[in-house]
Amino acid sequence: MKCPTCHNMMIVVEHEHVELDYCPDCEGVWFDAGELELLLETMQLQQSILSIDSVLTSQETKSKEKKRKCPICHSKMKKATVGHDPEVLIDACSRGDGLWFDAGEVGQIITQVPSTQDVDSQGRVIRFLGEVFQARD
Ligand SMILES: [Zn+2]
Ligand SMILES: [Zn+2]
Known part of the structure; x- marks a missing residue:
């Protein structure tokens, strides 16, 4: 799959x-819709902010950022703002294929997602991302 921003080949990290x-x-990081839900579920985080349905039904955010194309279906993705502090501008495939995060945005948004259990979910997510990105070589 090619990166929607710089068009280089992306690598799959599991x-x-x-x-x-x-x-x-x-x-940047691309999540297929189902994979993001799986991540939130694994980390015991609420799925509401980052569910693809809520992103796609929210209003399109006006942005000077260039529109990007979905790496799966190649149609133009929608710009959407998620989170509040800080607001993070992400790209979502309007057919629901998945979500695109620029460098560092996953970390910015995931720390805002409330956990479903009284555990240190956010710490686990941050460790998870650290391990993912170490594993990339
Ligand atoms: Zn890239
Ligand atoms: Zn798509």
Whole structure:
């Protein structure tokens, strides 16, 4: 699969049964819709903020950022804002294929997602991402 930002080939990274596509050049991350849900579920985080349905039904965010094409169906993706502090601008495939995060955005948003259990889910997510990105070589 090609990176929607810089068009280089992305690499598939698998960790704890969650697969994501990672671009080693721009450090962006693509999640297939089901994979992101799996990640949130594995980490015991609420799925509401980042469910593809809620992203796709939210209003399109006006942005100067260039529109990107979905790496799966190649149609233009929708710009959507998720989170509040900080707001993170992500790209979502309007057919529901998945979500694209620029470098560092996954970390920014995932720390805002409330956990479903009273455990240190966010710490686990941060460790997970650290391990994923170490594993890339
Ligand atoms: Zn890239
Ligand atoms: Zn698509």
